[in-house]
Amino acid sequence: MAKVEEYDMPDELYYHKEFMWVRVEGEEAVxxxxxxxxxxxxxxxxxxxxxxxxxxxxxxxxxxxxxGKWLGKLYAPxxxxxxxxxxxxxxxxxxxxxxxxxxxxxxxxxxxxxxxLDNLMKGEEAIEWLRGEIAKHAKEKx
Amino acid sequence: xxxxxLDKLSGQQSxxxxxxxxxxxxxxxxxVSPKIPLASIGYxxxxxxxxxxxxxxxxxxxxxxxxxxxxxxYLDENQIFHQVIIKRDNxxxxxxxxxxxxxxxxxxxxxxxxxxxxxxxxPVNDILTKEGRKIDGEGSGDxxxxxxxxxxxxxxxxxxxxxxxxxxxxxxxxxxxYKSMKENLTTMKKELGEIPSREEIKSVLIEKFEKIxxxxxxxxxxxxxxxxMEKLEKEFTSPAFLLKKTxxxxxxxxxxxxxxxxxxxxxxxxxxxxxxxxxxxxxxNEISLSGDFTFYPKDYLEGLxxxxxxxxxxxxxxxxxxxxxxxxxxxQSPGVESEDFLKAMKVEE
Numbered sequence: 105m106a107k108v109e110e111y112d113m114p115d116e117l118y119y120h121k122e123f124m125w126v127r128v129e130g131e132e133a134v135x136x137x138x139x140x141x142x143x144x145x146x147x148x149x150x151x152x153x154x155x156x157x158x159x160x161x162x163x164x165x166x167x168x169x170x171x172g173k174w175l176g177k178l179y180a181p182x183x184x185x186x187x188x189x190x191x192x193x194x195x196x197x198x199x200x201x202x203x204x205x206x207x208x209x210x211x212x213x214x215x216x217x218x219x220x221l222d223n224l225m226k227g228e229e230a231i232e233w234l235r236g237e238i239a240k241h242a243k244e245k246x
Numbered sequence: 247x248x249x250x251x252l253d254k255l256s257g258q259q260s261x262x263x264x265x266x267x268x269x270x271x272x273x274x275x276x277x278v279s280p281k282i283p284l285a286s287i288g289y290x291x292x293x294x295x296x297x298x299x300x301x302x303x304x305x306x307x308x309x310x311x312x313x314x315x316x317x318x319x320y321l322d323e324n325q326i327f328h329q330v331i332i333k334r335d336n337x338x339x340x341x342x343x344x345x346x347x348x349x350x351x352x353x354x355x356x357x358x359x360x361x362x363x364x365x366x367x368x369p370v371n372d373i374l375t376k377e378g379r380k381i382d383g384e385g386s387g388d389x390x391x392x393x394x395x396x397x398x399x400x401x402x403x404x405x406x407x408x409x410x411x412x413x414x415x416x417x418x419x420x421x422x423x424y425k426s427m428k429e430n431l432t433t434m435k436k437e438l439g440e441i442p443s444r445e446e447i448k449s450v451l452i453e454k455f456e457k458i459x460x461x462x463x464x465x466x467x468x469x470x471x472x473x474x475m476e477k478l479e480k481e482f483t484s485p486a487f488l489l490k491k492t493x494x495x496x497x498x499x500x501x502x503x504x505x506x507x508x509x510x511x512x513x514x515x516x517x518x519x520x521x522x523x524x525x526x527x528x529x530x531n532e533i534s535l536s537g538d539f540t541f542y543p544k545d546y547l548e549g550l551x552x553x554x555x556x557x558x559x560x561x562x563x564x565x566x567x568x569x570x571x572x573x574x575x576x577x578q579s580p581g582v583e584s585e586d587f588l589k590a591m592k593v594e595e
Contacts, residue, residue: 123341140341141341144340144341144342144343145341145343146343146344146370149290149315149494150290150492150493150494151493152290152492152493168289168290170288170289170290170315171315171343172315172343172344172347172370172371173288173314173315173316173370173371173384173385173386174315174343174385174386174387174388175289175290175313175314175315175385175386175387175388176387176388177388194493195493237341240337240340240341241339241340241341241342
């Protein structure tokens, strides 16, 4: 697994610019929030996810989560039908903080057009992008 | 970046304005007050659980769900809202959310100082006086392509109505909330003995925020914006949005960072137990126990309250305190065990 500074970035995943990750499992995209985002946002108190059967569009805000009185949004990294959501995370949202790429996965989307994965980042491109985000957001601003 | 130095807006527009500007992608500082009182709940709160909707309806206090986190608030003309709307690609924005709170609180702290009130930022999102009383609470959220950070200068505050709009399982819990708020929440009027000129405060706020954002360009609401807010109001007041069920379970009222009033009712075999506590950093400051259970001698219940006060809300510790009290005082409470008190107190593992 790649590590960019203190942030985990598994090599096999695709990354969306709104800080979501995607793991491809057959026709399905398993989706979560990346390590960088969860670390900067802080402990997640509540989470609202799309429901099974919802049709979602790539880049669309489809859920929300709250940390320290900030309301963040969850985005669909690809279009398709939501086939599952992680009920354990709904009950215990800090799973996202504890294990963002494992038990803290959020929902699954049956991809309508797998070619949309080309719009996401992977490997070196994703690492470069994260380095840019770290420079923008994780360094103290004067 | 614009500054909307507005007066008092009608209906829910004083809150809808930042939702609208964020959706439109307009970067701005908005200073505004509501013309009529209203109540607002955090995005993840359940309106029917948190608010006394019947009272709000009877007294014409509209309730709205905001797209910002946090808890229920009562808003009226004695507050000047400061709302910052910036695009998330603006270099000023940080995804380190606590950093935004600290940075954007500074102009507000400097404004209070200009009027003779020393305050400081208290993580996560409060501005407290030197004495530790909250004088400004803040919230934030992502809306559209923007980040919004909102809060309000407290000129004066109606503690009575605030404690009234909240839904509590027992009326007697309101008094606890009221007293805790009176103790922990302050205002410019309380601190200074009078309310400074609204225009002067707003002008100082603009000057201080300009240190972060640079010169702000004055702007006024356009007819498109007013129509936009009217449209949003329909969406925000729809039962589907206002009354939607969320995963957040109410256990009390947060008064300020670190201080909350927790109330609970538990049906034990021996009867109903009610518990209301003021908790500061997990330590029980105050507790009152009541109910229809048998506790003999009855006036020893105060002794049990005294035994629990000053302790950390930790299950095994409180359990041993209750057991010690029973052993020492030879109290009898058929059908009520120490576990039942802990359940009423919402003490978890």
